[in-house]
Amino acid sequence: MRTVVITGGTDGMGAALARHHLRAGDRVAVVGRSRAKFDALLAAAEAEGALSPAGRARFLAADLSLLADNERVIDRLRQHYDRIDVLVLAASFIRQKRHVTAEGREASWMLFLVSKYLFVTGLADRLAAAGRPVIVNTAVPGTRPDAIDFDDLELAGRFTFSRANAQQRRANELLGILATRNADLSYITWGPRNLVRTSFAGETGPVMKWTAALLAPLVGQDPGDAVRPVIRLIDDPRPGRAAYRGAKEAGLVPGPDDEGDAERLARAVERMVTG
Numbered sequence: 001m002r003t004v005v006i007t008g009g010t011d012g013m014g015a016a017l018a019r020h021h022l023r024a025g026d027r028v029a030v031v032g033r034s035r036a037k038f039d040a041l042l043a044a045a046e047a048e049g050a051l052s053p054a055g056r057a058r059f060l061a062a063d064l065s066l067l068a069d070n071e072r073v074i075d076r077l078r079q080h081y082d083r084i085d086v087l088v089l090a091a092s093f094i095r096q097k098r099h100v101t102a103e104g105r106e107a108s109w110m111l112f113l114v115s116k117y118l119f120v121t122g123l124a125d126r127l128a129a130a131g132r133p134v135i136v137n138t139a140v141p142g143t144r145p146d147a148i149d150f151d152d153l154e155l156a157g158r159f160t161f162s163r164a165n166a167q168q169r170r171a172n173e174l175l176g177i178l179a180t181r182n183a184d185l186s187y188i189t190w191g192p193r194n195l196v197r198t199s200f201a202g203e204t205g206p207v208m209k210w211t212a213a214l215l216a217p218l219v220g221q222d223p224g225d226a227v228r229p230v231i232r233l234i235d236d237p238r239p240g241r242a243a244y245r246g247a248k249e250a251g252l253v254p255g256p257d258d259e260g261d262a263e264r265l266a267r268a269v270e271r272m273v274t275g
């Protein structure tokens, strides 16, 4: 029985993966904010034929834009599991404007990078205990190698949505360099090929709201269909880093000093975390 941890596992593509793994007989830990969504997920998995999903599923409530919640949940995961086979990083809350959390941190940088860094590093030994561990990071691959502003990671001075998004995507590719220091580990940066009919959780402007409300129901892919390529990648992992859009492999975009950038990113996040 595999142990699968899914952040953002209560909704959208994370929930589709959680249901799949419950049907497949795996042990599944879902991290999210809504217990009600988790209960609905269990009911759906059972209706789809999963056997006693409640006995194999665990819900960990957390706001992953908060450092304290990340640390608490990672501690609990470490207490519960000696081995983690699959880690899916799919928590998402789209903010078009800069938002500062109660801890005084930029919310999107925390959710889309710092939280992922903490899960990858904080669970590294649990992943190493698995034979063929896999991390799936749902960050759309392929962005400029110079997208990170190392002097202002939380973009206090010059926040725009596209700048923040590019920076997070680049940082998530660098996170793969740190993760695959475990040579047995498969780290997949994955984004869907098309729009997917999900909740699009977030605080967005009218254009994005209309896209989600009007376009997604019409042309958006079903989340269960969208994650099929992810399921195949998880079932037959290849050690090392790779990037995919849907089922199609996408080239990783190398920069002039990726190793150096990955180290610099790790140092910056560690400094931030230790205060």
Ligand SMILES: NC(=O)c1ccc[n+]([C@@H]2O[C@H](COP(=O)([O-])OP(=O)(O)OC[C@H]3O[C@@H](n4cnc5c(N)ncnc54)[C@H](OP(=O)(O)O)[C@@H]3O)[C@@H](O)[C@H]2O)c1
Pocket: 007, 008, 009, 010, 011, 012, 013, 014, 031, 032, 033, 034, 035, 037, 062, 063, 064, 065, 089, 090, 091, 092, 093, 111, 138, 139, 140, 191, 192, 194, 195, 196, 197, 198, 199, 200, 201
């Ligand atoms: N949908 C698309 O077309 C599309 C396209 C490109 C890339 N993606 C990427 O695919 C991934 C999954 O997206 P999705 O559209 O499936 O997501 P979604 O339906 O919007 O679901 C978001 C998930 O993240 C959780 N979440 C949100 N804020 C959180 C927080 N502060 N702390 C903890 N959990 C939080 C939500 O849980 P609760 O509701 O329980 O809080 C929910 O489970 C994301 O990385 C997204 O950027 C999606």
